[in-house]
Amino acid sequence: MKAFLFAVTLMAALPPIATAQAVNPRDLSGYWELTYMDSQHVPRAQLAPRVTRAVLDAQAQKDFKAIRWCNILGMPAIMASPRPLDIRQTDRTIVIAAEINAATRYIYLNRATHISSDIFDPTTNGDSIAKWEGDTLVVDTVGFDPNKGLTAIPGGGFRTANSHLVERFRLLNNGSQLSVRFTWTDPGVFRTPHSYEFRYARLPRDYEARLPLNCDPFDETRTAFLTARP
Amino acid sequence: MQVKLFAALGVLAIVFGAQAVPTAQRTAADGARVLEGGWVRLDTTGSGSFGGLTSTFTRARLTPEGAAKIRPQRDPDDVDPDNRPHKAGEPYIVTQGRCGVGGPGVIEPNSAAFFVIPTRDELLIAREGPGARHIYMDGRDHPPLSRIVPNGAGHSTGRWDGSDLVVDTIGLAEGGVTAGGWRTPETHVTERYHVADDGKRMRITFTWTDPKIYAQPHSYSFDFERLPADGYAFENWCDSGDPLQRQSVVPPEQLP
Numbered sequence: 420m421k422a423f424l425f426a427v428t429l430m431a432a433l434p435p436i437a438t439a440q441a442v443n444p445r446d447l448s449g450y451w452e453l454t455y456m457d458s459q460h461v462p463r464a465q466l467a468p469r470v471t472r473a474v475l476d477a478q479a480q481k482d483f484k485a486i487r488w489c490n491i492l493g494m495p496a497i498m499a500s501p502r503p504l505d506i507r508q509t510d511r512t513i514v515i516a517a518e519i520n521a522a523t524r525y526i527y528l529n530r531a532t533h534i535s536s537d538i539f540d541p542t543t544n545g546d547s548i549a550k551w552e553g554d555t556l557v558v559d560t561v562g563f564d565p566n567k568g569l570t571a572i573p574g575g576g577f578r579t580a581n582s583h584l585v586e587r588f589r590l591l592n593n594g595s596q597l598s599v600r601f602t603w604t605d606p607g608v609f610r611t612p613h614s615y616e617f618r619y620a621r622l623p624r625d626y627e628a629r630l631p632l633n634c635d636p637f638d639e640t641r642t643a644f645l646t647a648r649p
Numbered sequence: 650m651q652v653k654l655f656a657a658l659g660v661l662a663i664v665f666g667a668q669a670v671p672t673a674q675r676t677a678a679d680g681a682r683v684l685e686g687g688w689v690r691l692d693t694t695g696s697g698s699f700g701g702l703t704s705t706f707t708r709a710r711l712t713p714e715g716a717a718k719i720r721p722q723r724d725p726d727d728v729d730p731d732n733r734p735h736k737a738g739e740p741y742i743v744t745q746g747r748c749g750v751g752g753p754g755v756i757e758p759n760s761a762a763f764f765v766i767p768t769r770d771e772l773l774i775a776r777e778g779p780g781a782r783h784i785y786m787d788g789r790d791h792p793p794l795s796r797i798v799p800n801g802a803g804h805s806t807g808r809w810d811g812s813d814l815v816v817d818t819i820g821l822a823e824g825g826v827t828a829g830g831w832r833t834p835e836t837h838v839t840e841r842y843h844v845a846d847d848g849k850r851m852r853i854t855f856t857w858t859d860p861k862i863y864a865q866p867h868s869y870s871f872d873f874e875r876l877p878a879d880g881y882a883f884e885n886w887c888d889s890g891d892p893l894q895r896q897s898v899v900p901p902e903q904l905p
Contacts, residue, residue, distance in 0.1 A: 448768045448769070448770070448771075484890060487890065488888060488889045488890030489889060490748075490888055490890075491778065491779055491884075491886070491887075505771075505773065505781070505783060507766045507768045507771065507773045508768065509685055509766060509767065509768065511685070511686075512685075512764075512766060514764070514773055514781075516773060516775055516780075516781035517779070519779075520779050521779055522777065522778050522884045522885065523775040523776065523777075523778070523779070523882070525764070525775075525881065525882045527881065529878075534881065540883070540884075542883075542884035543884060543886075546881075567888075624770055625789065627785075627792070627804075628781075630780055630800050630801070630802060631779050631780050635747070636747065636748070636890065637745060637747060637889070
């Protein structure tokens, strides 16, 4: 009994060994990276009848032009970045900065309605507002520009001026993973809402961000690589 | 409804309460709260141009070694002028139309808005296009220069001095500095972000130090105005594939 009490007292006096740090399920700040191919669960989209092969080819041509000329990519490409995303959050705003050629994403927690389409100029990232539902951050985005950036949506289809995106961000595994479930609604493109999920791994706190890789639209070697048949 | 009203009032009290605290009494947490948000650079002298504003700054005092480094700066995107007259409405090309990422405007804000997002480990300064400045607030040191690829943003660490944010940066690509200065990857630039008592204005004081280049620290300040609370980030669009991007000068019709 004495030995037991001594052991309990000793354990109480010692600092905890490798105790898991308490994670705030509503704090997404950190560096997040898509890992091996198992981090993306993307079913094939059910496309609307009007989205014919010719429509898809025309859209692919527009997307190719965006890549060829180093245009900023926008949503949803920024969320599929092969490099880490820096997500920083305050009470008012969540900002997502990527290491690819994409404009920084701003998600506003301090307003409940979208900016009027009368004054909002459509962008590659759209206008994003968000609220917490329990421990899930629900982000609602409209106001996409259909002609700028990389419009292709994982699983099929593309964003248009009528696209409506809902993302549900949620921490998993004691904050070591971030799940984002994307749902696109656009009757002109999808027969039914199109959903897929990405899971990002949290990087160590001492990770150091890099500037986006340079993209030179006047690099002739690069242009030849992109345009010539292999 | 009442809960929402009280929550909204609470947020307003936190935001504007911190702004109402005189700077001398502000803590680091107050500093973070008042610094958060969008800011736009002001032309405080009414000069009407970037060159006009910076021409009022004290010129850098360089060492002989520093003075020898100075060479004309030219935007690599510039196209040599064809030196012939152009009729009104006839566009002509002065740049290649290259849309860049980063560049000299990374450290010194230009006329576009920038946004400060302070968090515990890192303070992010983001613009209305790609790229952002990551300022590490977790006490880490700069890595050895041998591990930094010099670039327009360099490597930045920050700390709070009272409610002022103080940022130290090295690893910048070699090039010119405002008001006759020069920088190499070894050069340190310190930025002090000070928000005024009313929370609506901010001053960033830049101080460049490098014993090889400067005979004394080279300092100047820019002033900024806070964006309205309901302001939001625009998106800077530039398309190198658009021929109009290169037709950067169009002489206007002249009045008779």
